[in-house]
Amino acid sequence: MAHSGINILFEGRNLTRLLGGLWISAKIAFIAIVLGILLGIILGMLRTLKNPLLRVILRLYLEFFRIVPTVVLLFLFYYILPQNFHINLNAEVVATLVFTLWVAAEMSDIVRSGLISVPRHQVDAGKAIGLTTPQLYRYVLLPQSIQLMIPATINLTTRVIKTTSLLLLISVMDVINVGQQIIEANNQHYQNGAFWIYGFIFILYFILCYPLSVWARYIERKEKLRNNG
Amino acid sequence: MKKGRILTGLLAAASVFALAFTTPQPTKAASNPSSVSAIKKRGTIKVAVFGDLPPYGWVNKDGKRTGYDIALAKQIGKDLNTKVKFVQVNADSRVDALKSNKVDIVLANFTVTPERKQVVAFAKPYMKVSVGVVSPKKKVITKVSQLNGKNLIVTKGTTAESYFTQKQPKVQLQKYDSKTQQFNALKNGRAVALADDNSYLYAWVKNHPNYKVGIKHLGPNQYIAPGIKKGNTSLLNWTNKEINKLNKNGFFKTDYNQNLKPYFGSDVSAKDIIITK
Known part of the structure; x- marks a missing residue:
């Protein structure tokens, strides 16, 4: 029995299955991030308006998604809500929906804080030359705050990718779920299979997330150079 | 300003609790989505299984589901004349999967306990431990x-x-x-x-x-039995008949020999595990 545990990755269709699982995780994360960011930008802009009712509603929305743990949200949407309202969505749809709403909530706060950090005199100057509110956002506020939002957004993105590992709880066949199947199916022959499978999954997640964090660091450095230099 | 913020916080908390504790409405008997006729009409039976518990419910290296529970699920599908859709669950989500109609039946090494009997209907057992x-x-x-x-x-x-x-x-x-x-x-x-x-x-x-x-x-x-949503008498009766039939024609013995025997030592025989009566 001189075989190394790494062979567990290459038995049968194991490797393809793991990559298939990763594809599902990545797909859900990607769709949720894109939709969530778009929705979050709109909500963030609405939150800077002066309407008190709108602000309270959006604030409640943000706090709900920020306070309640993602696991609870997934359970709520997948198991609990269907019992009360008779809507039955499949697991991947539920996952995408929950992640989109979560990203939108977090994003709205990033956008809001970015927008209000633009100096007040910029807004006044914009108004002085006769810009309407939409024009004010389009030409003055967004261009100046977007640089501030990018690092936080990338950080959020990596968090979303990592959190897809919770999806196995609602029966999504993501990369972790497939990994556990393989570990348990082989625990007779590969006693340390868990080490290799989780090690491989670690590398997969790393490949997805590391470029993003390098990018975030690069942008931050550029920002610092621009401000100080 | 500060008072306003506290108020918003409280409101947020209240809404969280309101959502979390919405009382469940009783399901109407007429719209039972897991009755035998509904399953036959749909053409698929949704079965909750384990994906990581060899030799009962697991996935082999070719990515195919296999095991003692899986064989039973396939047989049930065959006898209902429907396809089988497997929904992989964890031990602690088996009850919720039934309650929320994600699955029609649970065949995932589901041990009958008095606590579970309160919320789930168990059909006749097919295994003992x-x-x-x-x-x-x-x-x-x-x-x-x-x-x-x-x-x-x-x-x-x-x-x-x-x-x-x-x-x-x-x-x-x-x-x-x-x-x-x-x-x-x-x-x-x-x-x-x-x-x-x-x-x-x-x-x-x-x-x-x-x-x-x-x-x-x-x-x-302790007995392992199929779990069915409480109140779903249609599928419960059908499953009980099915288990009786499979007991008579020796299905579980074959299932034992194919899926469990290769994993167990020679001092175990089918009668230690399966139920024949």
Whole structure:
């Protein structure tokens, strides 16, 4: 029995299955991030308006998604809500929906804080030359705050990718779920299979997330150079 | 300003609780989406199974679901004349999957317990498990009385631990955290025997021929049965008939020989596991 545990990755269709699982995780994360960011930008802009009712509603929305743990949200949407309202969505749809709403909530706060950090005199100057509110956002506020939002957004993105590992709880066949199947199916022959499978999954997640964090660091450095230099 | 913020916080908390504790509405009998006729109309039966518990429900290296529970699910699909859609669940989401109509039936090593009976309807059982004791062949333990005053290995949180703590206080327990640890402890001779679910032990002695499951059954038998949503009498009655039929035509024996026997040692026979009556 001189075989190394790494062979567990290459038995049968194991490797393809793991990559298939990763594809599902990545797909859900990607769709949720894109939709969530778009929705979050709109909500963030609405939150800077002066309407008190709108602000309270959006604030409640943000706090709900920020306070309640993602696991609870997934359970709520997948198991609990269907019992009360008779809507039955499949697991991947539920996952995408929950992640989109979560990203939108977090994003709205990033956008809001970015927008209000633009100096007040910029807004006044914009108004002085006769810009309407939409024009004010389009030409003055967004261009100046977007640089501030990018690092936080990338950080959020990596968090979303990592959190897809919770999806196995609602029966999504993501990369972790497939990994556990393989570990348990082989625990007779590969006693340390868990080490290799989780090690491989670690590398997969790393490949997805590391470029993003390098990018975030690069942008931050550029920002610092621009401000100080 | 600060007061306003506190108020918003409180409101947020209130809405969270309001959502979390919405009272469930009773499901209408007429719209039972898991009745036999509804399943036949749909053409698919949704079955909750495990994906990581060999040899009961697991996935082989070709990515195909296989195991003792899976074979039963496929047979049920065949007899209903529908396709089978497998929904992989974890131990703690089996009840919720039924309640929220994610699945029609649970075939995932579902042990019948009084607590579960309150929320789930169980059909006739198709398998039994109980606590077993494994010991070295040279000094085999065949009676519980042989363990009095001696050390016995168990894993924390198992039925074996609770059985010996409550019913056999004269036995000294050595408690471990994981399966790997407990079996290593036995191999190193730290105690005279080890107690755990008999089905695990059968599988373990298969690879460790110097040991033997001297006591196969201890305490009350526990039964594994199909779980069905409470109130779904249509599918419950059908499943009970189905299990009776499969018992008569020897399906479970074949299932045992195909899926379980290769994993269990030679001192186990089908009648230790399956139910024939």
